[in-house]
Amino acid sequence: MSLHKHHVQHDAMVLDPAFDGGVGAIPKHRLPRTTQEAGAAMRFVRDELMLDGNARQNLATFVTTWMEPEAQALIQMSLEKNIIDKDEYPQSAEIERRCVNILANLWNAPAPTGGTDAVGCSTTGSSEAAMLAGMAMKWRWRARREAAGQDATRPNIVMGANVQVCWEKFARYWDVEARLIPLDGATHLTAAQAAAACDENTIGVVAVLGSTFDGSYEPVAGIAAALDRLQLDTGLDVPVHVDAASGGFIAPFLDPELPWDFRLERVQSINSSGHKYGLVYPGVGWVLWRGADSLPADLIFSVDYLGGSMPTFALNFSRPAAQVIAQYYVLVRYGFAGYRRIQQRSRDIALYIADGVGKLGLFTLFSRGEELPVLAFSLTTPDTWSVYDLSHELRSFGWIVPAYPMPEGMAGVDVLRVVVRNGFTYDLAEAFLADLAKSVERLSGKAPARVAFHH
Numbered sequence: 001m002s003l004h005k006h007h008v009q010h011d012a013m014v015l016d017p018a019f020d021g022g023v024g025a026i027p028k029h030r031l032p033r034t035t036q037e038a039g040a041a042m043r044f045v046r047d048e049l050m051l052d053g054n055a056r057q058n059l060a061t062f063v064t065t066w067m068e069p070e071a072q073a074l075i076q077m078s079l080e081k082n083i084i085d086k087d088e089y090p091q092s093a094e095i096e097r098r099c100v101n102i103l104a105n106l107w108n109a110p111a112p113t114g115g116t117d118a119v120g121c122s123t124t125g126s127s128e129a130a131m132l133a134g135m136a137m138k139w140r141w142r143a144r145r146e147a148a149g150q151d152a153t154r155p156n157i158v159m160g161a162n163v164q165v166c167w168e169k170f171a172r173y174w175d176v177e178a179r180l181i182p183l184d185g186a187t188h189l190t191a192a193q194a195a196a197a198c199d200e201n202t203i204g205v206v207a208v209l210g211s212t213f214d215g216s217y218e219p220v221a222g223i224a225a226a227l228d229r230l231q232l233d234t235g236l237d238v239p240v241h242v243d244a245a246s247g248g249f250i251a252p253f254l255d256p257e258l259p260w261d262f263r264l265e266r267v268q269s270i271n272s273s274g275h276k277y278g279l280v281y282p283g284v285g286w287v288l289w290r291g292a293d294s295l296p297a298d299l300i301f302s303v304d305y306l307g308g309s310m311p312t313f314a315l316n317f318s319r320p321a322a323q324v325i326a327q328y329y330v331l332v333r334y335g336f337a338g339y340r341r342i343q344q345r346s347r348d349i350a351l352y353i354a355d356g357v358g359k360l361g362l363f364t365l366f367s368r369g370e371e372l373p374v375l376a377f378s379l380t381t382p383d384t385w386s387v388y389d390l391s392h393e394l395r396s397f398g399w400i401v402p403a404y405p406m407p408e409g410m411a412g413v414d415v416l417r418v419v420v421r422n423g424f425t426y427d428l429a430e431a432f433l434a435d436l437a438k439s440v441e442r443l444s445g446k447a448p449a450r451v452a453f454h455h
Contacts, residue, residue, distance in 0.1 A: 053400050056428070059418045060402040062212070062246055062276040066423030071329050074322070075281065081321035083122065084312070092321040095328045096122050102331055103286055106252050107261040107270055110291065119295055120288030121313055122274075122324050126245035127166035128315050129271035129287035133241050134170040136269060136289065137204040139296040140239070150200075158197045158238075159206035160189030161407040162213050164245065167206055176203065183409030187214050187366055191222035195230045204239045204268070209247030209260050213406060214367040214417070215374025217247060220260040220267070227266055239268040239294075246372050248272030248286075249279070253340040254347060255371075268294045274327045277343065277372075279334070279422055284323035342422050346373035349429050350420040356433040362440060366406075366415060373420040378413055385443040387416045393439035399432060 026032055026044065036044070055065040067075075078092070086093035104118030123129040138155055145152035156177035159167055163180070171178035179202075181193045194205045205227065207220045220242055227238050242260060244251070249272060251258055261270060267290065274284035289295045300313050334342065350369025354377075357363050363377040379387060391403035406413040420429075 054398055056423060057398045058400045059420075059424075059432070060400050062273070062419055062421070063282050064275055064279055065421060067279070067281055067326070067330075068333070071280075071326050071333075074329050075326050076322075078322040078325045079320055081325075082318050083321040083324055084314070084317050084319070086312070089321060092325060096321075096324050099324065099327050099331065100286070100288065103248075103272070104262075104288055107248065107288065109262045109288065118288060119290075119292055120286060122327075123271075123285040123287060123314060124316055124319055125275060125283045125285040126164070126243070126271050126273040127169070127285070129273075129285040130164075130166045130243060131170050131173070131315060132287050132313060133269040133271055133289075134167070134174060134176070134203075135299060136295050137239060137241060138174060138176060139299060140294070141201075141203040143296065154201050155203045156199070156201050157203050157206065158194055160193070160208065160218065161409055162188050162211045163206060163208060164212050164243065167243070177201075180408070183407060187211065187216050187406070187410070188218045189223070191219055191226035194223045195226035198227070198230060198236060198238045200236060202236070202238050204241050207240055207242050207260075209242055209244040209251060210372040210374075212246075213404075214376035214415070215246075215369065215372030215419075216367050217251070217258070217260070217371045221258075221264060224264045224266040238266075240264070240266045242267055242270045244270050245273045245285075246276045249274075249277035249339070250343050250347075250372055253336065253343050262290055275323065277346075277421070278327060279330045279339075279342065280323055280326045282323070284327055343373070346420045346422060346424070349373065349424060349426060350375055350418070352426065353418055353420070353429050353433060356429075357436070360437060360440065369420065374417065376415045376417045378415045383444065387414050389443055390436075390439055391416060393443055394435065397435040397439070399435060 058065060081089045081092055083089070083092060083096065099122065100120040101116055101118045104120065109118055121132075123132065134157065137157070141155060142152045154177065155175075156179050157167070157171055158179045158181065161180045161182055168178055168180070170176070179197050181189055181197055183189070184193070188208065188211050194207075198205065205223060207218045207223050209217050209220060211218070220240065224240055227240065231237050244260070247260070248270060251260055261267060269287065269289045271285060271287045272278065274280045274286055275282040278284070278286075295313065302312075347369055350373035354365055354368035354375045357375065357377050358365060362380060364380045366376040366378070367374060369375050387403040391401050394401050401416050401418060403414060403416050406415060418432075
């Protein structure tokens with residue numbers, strides 16, 4: 001009874017009458033009985049949001065936290081447009097098509113798809129894109145099995161234990177066995193592990209270009225080569241999907257000689273997040289296929305478009321065109337040179353932070369920002385405090401830095417991860433390193449090695 005009274009007493013948030021500007025008691029979990037003045041309601045909600053963390057100090061997220069005012073204006077003027085309504089908003093549909101073709105060329109899709117007729121679509125993010133790519137792999141595998149008169153009821157998908165959870169969701173939602181390969185002391189899947197886990201029921205191997213655990217690239221070319229050898233030895237033809245959620249907007253600009261994309265014939269599909277290193281606010285993602293043969297026709301729906309028919313393949317039938325338009329803006333605005341400059345700066349700052357972390361003399365670095373602009377580090381020797389304590393201590397300075405265990409195969413290893421994105425400056429990096437040193441001193445009772453953090 002007392003618990004019930006407690007909830008009733010705290011079900012409303014009451015503002016001081018001198019401040020509320022027309023807003024009185026607002027129920028937390030029920031619709032207010034009266035209408036509120038717009039400005040007062042905005043202030044009320046804005047004050048609630050003050051409790052959120054500062055996005056610029058959020059070193060946990062890969063998601064874009066800064067865009068130019070011009071991009072924000074385009075987003076604002078496009079919020080009411082539904083991207084699926086291609087007949088009502090034909091130019092938005094055309095902009096989506098242009099983005100797909102730009103990415104197809106960036107990721108070296110073969111002609112003719114690498115020209116102006118690429119096969120792909122926008123999504124709400126890489127999670128939806130992964131679902132679509134996984135569905136295409138399953139449908140193609142099933143069609144081959146059924147055509148050969150073979151059992152098609154036990155599909156599996158091979159991936160490292162370091163994959164993003166969206167792939168585990170795909171496997172569960174679409175009734176596919178998830179073969180999560182332990183990392184065996186490495187930080188990502190190896191080519192030998194990938195090939196060894198495949199059999200006649202494998203719909204595909206997922207290779208990650210930029211692990212969320214430490215930012216490292218998996219050896220996509222090596223995995224593809226191992227699967228080539230597997231086909232020569234056994235006849236098994238296993239496709240590769242590249243989860244380039246972050247790396248798809250990093251590698252083309254900073255590692256152009258690295259073969260990871262459609263230059264590898266075994267790569268059938270690629271996904272990436274426009275709202276990560278694509279430099280767009282959430283949420284927009286992209287999924288592309290090597291060509292029409294890689295995307296089963298029975299997964300594609302036809303939508304009338306300018307008196308003709310436009311194919312569409314997505315899970316969501318209502319979502320704003322705004323982020324797609326914003327993606328086109330940044331592609332046009334920055335171009336290849338601009339993206340390269342922005343991503344290189346992020347990598348340089350990550351390397352600078354990694355150097356500062358190393359100088360403290362307390363941590364082992366698993367990555368330094370040499371691939372994704374991401375670094376992960378653990379305590380070198382056990383102490384009376386942990387990386388979880390350090391993560392909590394950094395919060396007192398406003399820094400959001402996640403601490404977590406590494407995946408299966410690296411049991412007992414707990415790390416902190418720092419993600420550097422566009423908008424994070426050398427000055428902020430210098431402030432972070434100074435606060436990191438102060439946090440270590442608070443926890444241990446003694447200052448770490450004296451280090452001057454200057455870029």
